[in-house]
Amino acid sequence: LAHGAGGKATQTLIEAIFLERFRNPLLERLEDGAEFAVDRSRLALTTDSFVVSPLFFPGGDIGDLAVNGTVNDLAVSGATPLYLSAGFIIEEGFPVADLKRIVESMAAAARSAGVQVVTGDTKVVQKGKADGCYINTTGVGVVETEHRLGIDTARPGDSVLVSGPIGDHGVTVMLARGELDIDADLTSDTAAVSGLTAELLRSVPGVRAMRDATRGGVATILNEVATAAEAAVVVDEDRLPVRTEVRGASELLGIDPLYVACEGRIVVIVDGEQTDAALSALRAHPLGADADVIGRVGEDPPGLVLLNTAFGGTRIVDLLVGDPLPRIC
Template identity: 80%
Template sequence: MSAPTDREQQVLDRIDKARRRRAKVREERVTLAHGSGGKATQTLVEAIFLDAFRNPLLEPLEDAATFTAGETRLALTTDSFVVSPLFFPGGDIGDLAVNGTVNDLAVSGARPLYLTAGFILEEGFGIEDLVRIVHSMRDAAERAGVDVVTGDTKVVQRGKADGCYVNTAGVGVLEHSHALGVATAKPGDAVLVSGPIGEHGVTIMLARGELDIDADLESDTAPLNGLVADLLGAVDGVRAMRDATRGGVATILNEVAKAADVAVVVDENAIPVRDEVRGASELLGIDPMYVACEGRMVVVVDGAQADAALAALRAHPLGEGAAKIGRIVDDPPGLVLLNTAFGGTRIVDLLVGDPLPRIC
């Protein structure tokens, strides 16, 4: 392809300048896109929250903040859960709330210790449902080896909330010397996922009952701390881990590419996706790469240790379906590239908002 002409280059430079401008929220009100985990969420977080709270611990925008108290290195995180429906195949808002926070700590390299639980309940919400949710939180906490040690309850008028919202925060301790962070990814590194992707998101879409599609699918919600401990015990070349929640694997890979100023090259054939997820995604016109998981993580690891890391993941029941899906290269910086199963290549961008079913 020929080099761009002067005029074309001018246009490209202008776009580049606009791209580097500080994020700005254009909307006058919050829209659902601001909660999707895509570009709109990033803009909101950077332009409003980061702008106001800016400090060195927050700035990397990792899943948890890590800091030292006395002699001890700690990780701290929080997450809110508003899933609808509250109960779905494979789990409910309760185990999701525990696993989500446990996983944010785990992928930061911390051993989760204690959780908090905050409930916002709508007037009229069934006590039986509440008990079910709380018991499932108790069981999930037990499975993950953490305790819920403090909490809060608020009740709002009927119509001011949708049944039950849960917030959890968690603290964990860092017991190893790995310097983890997506910005540390280097050319030559390998990219792994810990299992088939997209199951939670597709399960939720089907559980809403709007699609008249039935599939034998369950949410993948699970605590990843055991898997992470095994991985970090087996190899010392782990650069970063992220649990692929909102925005899915594609969003995580974009975060890696941007933070480390590298390119991520992914092979579509290597990405584990169950047929049920693939089928539903094909019907809806969405891409599993953008669909949320609640018990899967993306791992960036020194390329020389990729096989050892993969073996460590596969030896754990939650990592049986782990796979190497790609690698880090130096150019073009900031991009995620996909070698499609069909044999072509394309760029995998961040979505603006939620993946929307297509009519065309």
């Protein structure tokens, strides 16, 4: 098994191994969560496992990541997150103080997201069998919105927005490993976006889809949209919100912020006519204060994401198959 950066390699793996054997109509949609009816309620269910090194980094730790990640998956599917489960896999000898700190930040994150951790599990594995601590969370939410959300509903003329600067989390974590002597005033963007998405859905009927740009970054989300909608997604390089510190560190590290993970940023596809309304709704919320329109959905070329570069060219923003390797001969 190759180490997945969240690109095409992972997608192929999922389809070949899991979908093949678990096949059912809910899973087949390959969304971040599943939505189903129980009596008169529509419920959403999602799960996520969290592995991060280091466990603690500026702006957060694995604990709030584990809560926010699952809350956000529910939120972008249009659900109101309600309850979480938490499963811990802990390496033998892991400091209890660290565990306390992680759980406290989970509790704080749950409080601010308005969810409760209602069940859980703990396993301790031998030293060397886990990298400190892994967390799995599963979340249940209730769907009350009338929106029919889905990236396959995106159509030419729609606008593409992001809720804030991109790449903060991934770059922060990379620098927090302490291997590199880079001074950057950066914190992770980890946050629960459920308040933001609820506000957006309440005031903008033309929202077609929302995604949280985690592993694989905004580039991966945009590719998913282009593929699902069989449309082109065109973004403008000079409209991409990237903090100066993130840009600087990315240049030094040789990475592209478009592919870097965020943990509290969403990509929104909205009916072009309601672009301004969506922008105002996002900006009205503290987590969306720096939201911006980054591009639009077009007809041609279907299935591709294009970046209009700062000097007037276009570049294909491709879904990465694995770890990015240079292509230049």
